[in-house]
Amino acid sequence: MLLNKLTVMPEGVEIMLPAGSPLTDIEYETPDQLIPFGCRSGACGACVVEVVDGFDSLGEADPDETDFLEDLGRDDGNFRLACQCRLLDSATVRVAEQ
Structure with a gap:
């Protein structure tokens, strides 16, 4: 099984996660809540992360995610909803300030 960091x-x-895992799977790898999660369906905005490195490693954002990030004022292209991302290669994220 291929793991990505x-x-x-x-x-x-x-955290090492299997390739293609949603970022929400981080909760199974550590007792610490490093990324806050709410709805897990891209509707609450609790899990907004700023992608520091490896933006293309998180898969492509669908139009609903992009629209919601715009509604949240996070439309500069460096932000994603962690619950909507799939880890396809190594990436570094920072939890966005609410």
Whole structure:
């Protein structure tokens, strides 16, 4: 099984997840809630992350995610909803300030 590294800042915690895993699977790898999650369906905005490195490693955002990020004022292209991302290669994210 191919594993990819997700680094969560500012803690710098590195978690290995199977390729193609949703970022929400991080909860099964650590007792710490490094990324807050709410609905897990892209409707609450609790899991907005800023992609520091590896933006293309998180799969392509669908139009609903892009529209919702715009509604949240996070439309500069560096933000994603962690619940909608799939880890396709190594990436580094930072939890966005609410």
